[in-house]
Amino acid sequence: MIGANNHDLFVGIDVGASRTKAAVLDAGKNLLGHAVLRSGTDFERTASAVLEEALAMAGMPGRDGFQCVSTGYGRRNVPFRGDTRTEIGCHAKGCYHEFPEAVTIIDIGGQDNKVIKLDDRGRRLNFKMNRKCAAGTGAFLEEMAMRLGIPLEEMDGLARASEHAEELGSYCTVFSGTEVLEKIRRGIAVPDLVKGIFLSVVKRVLEMDSLSERVVMTGGVVAHNLYLVDMVQEITGREVLVPKHPQLTGAVGAALFAMEINANTSGRGNR
Amino acid sequence: MPTLYEQREDDHPMSNEPPKKSIAAGKVCKKIMADHFYELDEAARTGSRKIAWCTSVGPAELLRGMGFLVYYPENHGAMLGATRMATELIPYANAMGYSPDICSYLTSDVGSFLQGKTPLTKAYNIESVPRPDVLVFNTNQCRDVQDWFAWYARHFGVPLVGVHTHRDIGLIRMYQIKDIAQQIEDLVPQLEAVTGEPFDMDRFKEAVELSRRTSVLWRACLESAGAVPSPWTFFDATIHMGPAVVARGTAEGVSYYEDHLLPELEQRIKDGVAAVEGERHRLYWEGMPIWGKLRPLAEQFASLKTCVVASTYCNSWIFDQLDPADPFESMARAYTELFIARDEAYKEKYIAQCYELFKFDGIVFHDAKTCPNNSNNRYGMPERLGRALGVPTLTINGDLCDLRCYSEEQAKTNIEAFIEQLEE
Ligand code: SF4
DSSP: OTTOSOOSEEEEEEEOSSEEEEEEEETTOOEEEEEEEEOOSOHHHHHHHHHHHHHHHTTOTTOOOOEEEEESTTGGGOTTOSEEOOHHHHHHHHHHHHSOSOOEEEEEOSSOEEEEEEOTTSOEEEEEEOOSSOTTSHHHHHHHHHHHTOOGGGHHHHHHHOSSOOOOOOSOHHHHHHHHHHHHHTTOOHHHHHHHHHHHHHHHHHTTSOOOSSEEEESHHHHHOTHHHHHHHHHHOSOEEOOSSGGGHHHHHHHHHHHHHHHSSOOOOOO | OOOOOOOOSOOOTTSOSOOOOOOTTHHHHHHHHHHHHHHHHHHHHHOOSOEEEEOTTSOHHHHHHTTOEEEOHHHHHHHHHHTTOHHHHHHHHHTTTOOTTSOHHHHHHHHHHHHTOOHHHHHHOOOSOOOOSEEEEETTSOSHHHHHHHHHHHHHTOOEEEEOOOOSBSSOOHHHHHHHHHHHHHHHHHHHHHHOSOOOHHHHHHHHHHHHHHHHHHHHHHHGGGSSSOSSOHHHHHHHTHHHHHTTTSHHHHHIIIIIIHHHHHHHHHHTOOSSTTOOEEEEEESOOOGGGHHHHHHHHHHTTEEEEEEHHHHTTOOTTOOTTSHHHHHHHHHHSOGGGBOHHHHHHHHHHHHHHHOOSEEEEEEETTOGGGOTTTTSHHHHHHHHHTOOEEEEEEOSSOGGGOOHHHHHHHHHHHHHHHHO
């Protein structure tokens, strides 16, 4: 009975350009299950698979009675959705759930970045997404890791090991790649290069908008590279909050929207 | 800065017209536009009349008054954008040294000429744009128009004349008006050399008066969107502004708005007809249209129950300062007082006045990659205006013609998120 009301289980599916995330909440807003899979090219299949994993974790494999909201780039490719919301709305919702105060959210995703400002009631004041290019996103980090021949998961440790960031000058991912190669030739230590690459990511997001007093960082790139958080703290002099599951923020927000739709029968219908 | 994209009958799903809640006057509009091109084409082939190419906010009244048929290359640029021919033609101009970062009307138009391809062929069975006898610009909108026309002046070996307007002006001073009036007057002998006929003051005054009347009527049409719900949208207006641009200074232009469009819009208001069914939100569009995406954008806004009620862009062809009693000076005033030629403080005040008139809940800024002149988000205006008016703003990155600069998916998500925000 997908899409009907009076559910006690709420699912959020966040189909990002790089990863698909699922969050399963009960009526008390407890996170019962979650999962992350590579989005691939068949979003419908990935959405079903990630749901299955999250339900299994919640101890209810195969269950089909729930209210679901999907979000993210592939939000309209989730066959079992009851409704959709944008990833901007869902990140705001997911964040406010964990940090109910006025904050600026910095979300660093696989292919886009968002800066969202919320007031103390969780309402959006404004938001910005990165412009057309991949500068400062996960795609940039992936490309740089590939150029350096380093597994992505080792980047965070390497950046931490450096005491000096070797800065990159260019916005452009391809030109930055060339710059990195040139620096390798000059014998610059790899940890310093990686720290410079992280610094480039941080600069790209900080130049998107001004920050309010409290900052929250979310997204898969943050989840796997927590050194980015340290860097933002150092540069801005602000304490930066991080949700328990930074990569699931959008999915949790979507599940919370599902709960709201369930509570007030005036859902907006499938979109 | 310009105009018009051609309305077509074959409204198949791939076509780029705004969705239909069709305005009946559209048929007349279409005919005026068609006649405009047929008349130019005939004159170009037979040499029956002299043809002047003119920038969209150039001294058209003087040209009309001196008997020229007037062709507007920016109109052609908009058609190249709307038919999505532009993106494949721009690279030909790029390859000749015209940067992809400059006006994509210029680059797509020159590219189209180099390739011998024009949207006029499909729309009107016209082989090419009409050969100019003279090219006349006004830099009130940008420098690109001068460079653009200079390319054709070299190609055709015809005179290039123009007006150099003061830019980024706050308070307009009399010396500026006198200067521009003098520059316009100085065009007269140069144009007489092309027509071979003496300047006729009465005919000029008549063109100024017709243009003034067109402007007054066009303003009334635009202001009808102050009604709640609005009888039409910005996307509709981008089509119906055609005659205000190409037929200003003619009786047809006046008649279009007086006898057709304005009465229809007024009737809609009386009948409570909404352009966007169930209008819930009203927005202001600041910046150029994204010509190749008018239809999907219009549809998306309509599906979100949002009416884009007004725009700086469509307002840019209101020249009601024109006065036949003082034709040169009033033209100078009309073409200098334009939004695009003014400083930030003026522009903000202007949009604040529109806010009073149109009662919108948010502003969408279009940052057009190749037109800094019409991209007013770049010096902090969204932040300042948002604070001053207490309305949220959204910036979309795109372009007037070059769709390589536009990420549709991102723009759609941004718009959807913006409307979600309005609903919170
Ligand atoms: S640069 Fe901008 S203002 Fe100038 S012609 Fe091109 S679009 Fe119009």
